[in-house]
Amino acid sequence: MSMNNRIVLEVRDIVKTFPGVRALDGVQLQLRAGEVHAVVGENGAGKSTLMHVLGGIYKPDSGTIMVEGKRVQFDSAYDAARHGIAVVFQELSLAPNLSVAENIFANRQPVRILGMIDYNKLYEDTREILKLFDLDVDPKTLVKNLPVGQQQVVEILKAMSTKPKVLILDEPTSSLTSVEAELLFKNIRRLKQEGISFIYISHHLQEIFEIADRVTVFRDGRYVGTRDVKDVTEEQLVQMMVGRELVDMYGHRDYSIGEVYFSVKGARRGKAFADVSLSLRRGEILGLAGLVGSGRTELGRAIFGAEPLEQGEIILEGKTLAVASPKDAIEAGIGYLTEDRKAQGLFLDMAMRDNCIAPHLETFANQLRMMDESAINDFAMKCRRDFNIVTPSIKQQVRNLSGGNQQKVLLSMWMGIKPKVLIVDEPTRGVDVGAKSEIYRLLRQLASTGVGIIMISSDLPEVLGLSDRILVMREGRIVGEFSGEEATEEKVIACATGVAMAC
Ligand SMILES: Nc1ncnc2c1ncn2[C@@H]1O[C@H](COP(=O)(O)OP(=O)(O)OP(=O)(O)O)[C@@H](O)[C@H]1O
Ligand SMILES: [Mg+2]
Incomplete structure (x- = not known):
């Protein structure tokens, strides 16, 4: 096994705040060469925020990042890439109107003399890379015409093709089929052998046990602990994540069916x-x-x-x-809660408050057909309470909520129409x-x-x-x-x- 104890990436005491939220409150993480290091924690624990810091997207308020033992500062995504860090973010970030090939090789297209893009080579290289996932897709296909799962694969391939030292995968399997997920694991195992390190975020704990060597737990922006995967049980991990034991996850029916x-x-x-x-x-x-x-x-x-x-x-x-x-x-x-909350379900740029009421706006119009603001606020506060939606304010844009809290907003929308x-x-x-x-x-x-x-x-x-x-x-x-x-x-x-x- 190529894993050794050399630390390639380390973060110490990272703090990151947003208005009203302390997303990271002094977290740490040590990544060894050739290991798959899982990061787990409840929705809003700060996992994605840390990955944005490591990807050079967010600047931490304080704290240290070390690459190969040297202190670094990332002012942009380019800086992170230069230090060998590639990130596949939780939200897909491909350019929908560009082709698969142009997305994978964005800014790195092979050029001929005179600086013209060598399309033949671009398509050939792309076909080669697509084979890693048995993906039978024409490199010229526009990304927007691919199903979400394949878009996610393209995003992963794009990150892999930069030949990073550290590859961060934030919930990579959320839209993959089980076959695609298996191919991802196969690729991870192969790249590990070459000494590449992974940070792997997932809510599917079975995946952690399948692919990860170590696991670090965050809770409410704080570091809880790091364990060897082989020394920890699923129950212990859940206990570390939620701070209590979860019994009877699914509950029981205590009423009769009509x-x-x-x-x-x-x-x-x-x-x-x-x-x-x-x-x-x-x-x-x-x-x-x-x-x-x-x-x-x-x-x-x-x-x-x-x-x-x-x-x-x-x-x-x-x-x-x-x-x-x-x-x-x-x-x-009839209500329908979509599987694709980002593209079809939520109004990401609107407040949580306005999302909650979206499917039944007319309920909140008074006789003069004006929106009854205080009724809307009351309803939104009730949604936040009933569904335990973690947000500093009902006016917060849904885009800024963590994934799980977005899902709860969606559920509150549809339950609200009775x-x-x-x-x-x-x-x-x-x-x-x-x-x-x-x-x-x-x-x-x-x-x-x-x-x-x-x-x-x-x-x-x-x-x-x-x-x-x-x-x-x-x-x-x-x-x-x-x-x-x-x-x-x-x-x-x-x-x-x-x-x-x-x-
Ligand atoms: N751009 C932002 N503006 C304001 N608040 C933010 C922003 N990004 C994240 N937050 C807040 O920071 C906290 C941590 O969010 P983060 O997305 O890091 O959680 P997470 O652990 O990735 O959760 P999930 O499992 O749901 O993806 C949350 O309370 C979230 O609402
Ligand atoms: Mg996240």
């Missing part, structure tokens, strides 16, 4: 899905499992009117709905363990009021832990159904991948 009141019959949309029929009972949590690309999101979006059905019926409380747009769906009482049916798509993506268990409690609470919830999720423990019933989709069709009690991870996977013929 009658069928919502159904979809014979739904079809292009190549996305066909022959889909399902029913939902009052208060039921119906899990929708399947591989990424199996048609679950398309089905959810179609029920919500975002992409109309070509065939089929949606029936709520005995009435066939004519849902041609999300507006129709919301009016009928839906009859709520579809949630990857409801806890990027959310820490503590906030996850809160979100599960909120979903159960909503269900206990008689709302049926359709939960699309790739997080199997979550599907199994929360669902009263589970449908499995494969290639656009529903191929299996399990009761919450009989379902196991093995059975659901076998069904989702088609290993089990009948399930």
Whole structure:
């Protein structure tokens, strides 16, 4: 193994404040040559802030950064790159209107004499790099035309191609399929052998145990501790992260499920899905499992009117709905919490307050059709309290909230419309363990009021832990159904991948 104890990067006593927030309060981290060092902590713990400091994006208020034992100061992303540090940020930062090749080699395109870009070589080099992820994509494809997962891969390849000494990955797998994630791990293991060091941030603790050598925990901007991964259990790690033991993550249903009141019959949309029929009972949590690309999101979006059905019926409380747009769906009482909170869910430049009320603005207009500011503020304060959204002010731009807190804002938006049916798509993506268990409690609470919830999720423990019933989709069709009690991870996977013929 190429790991040794030489320290390539060290941070000491870093402090970084934003108005009203002490994001980093004297943290430390030591990165050894050739190690994968995980950084974990709850949403808002300061992980991404530190990576912005290490990437030269934010200047710390105080503290020291050392590279190979020498004190450095980063005034720009260029400075960090010059010292061999590359960062794949949590938010994708590619140029959507440029090609894959131009993004990967931004500012480093091969040139011919006279300084002209050598496009042949650019495309050839790009094809070579894409092979690292078995990615069969034309280098000329515009990044905006790639699915989010592949954009994330391009971002990772871009960072790798700069041949850094230290590669920082901030939640790299959040939109990757399991196959892409495996390829990422394979690449990490290979690069480790070459002595490259990694800082790896993830809320998926299984990944930490799979790929990391050591793990450092932050809580509320403070350093909690560093452990060898082989000497620590998942429970101990969670305890370090949240400062208490988490028991009964998924909770239990303590109310009974009512009658069928919502159904979809014979739904079809292009190549996305066909022959889909399902029913939902009052208060039921119906899990929708399947591989990424199996048609679950398309089905959810179609029920919500975002992409109309070509065939089929949606029936709520005995009435066939004519849902041609999300507006129709919301009016009928259907909410949909998107998996892509950045691009489709939230208004990032607007205040948390204004996001909370977005799906039902008209509720806050008075007789004169003026917005009732104090009612809005009261509602937003209630959302912040009920959903435990960590923000210095309800006027804070959503862009500045941590990922998990953004997810809670999204949930508060959709619960605020008092839906009859709520579809949630990857409801806890990027959310820490503590906030996850809160979100599960909120979903159960909503269900206990008689709302049926359709939960699309790739997080199997979550599907199994929360669902009263589970449908499995494969290639656009529903191929299996399990009761919450009989379902196991093995059975659901076998069904989702088609290993089990009948399930
Ligand atoms: N640009 C900013 N302006 C104001 N506050 C900020 C800004 N960036 C981060 N914060 C705040 O700093 C704190 C730390 O946020 P950070 O994004 O580092 O958390 P994180 O550990 O990466 O969380 P997550 O797991 O949700 O990604 C949070 O309270 C966040 O709201
Ligand atoms: Mg973060």
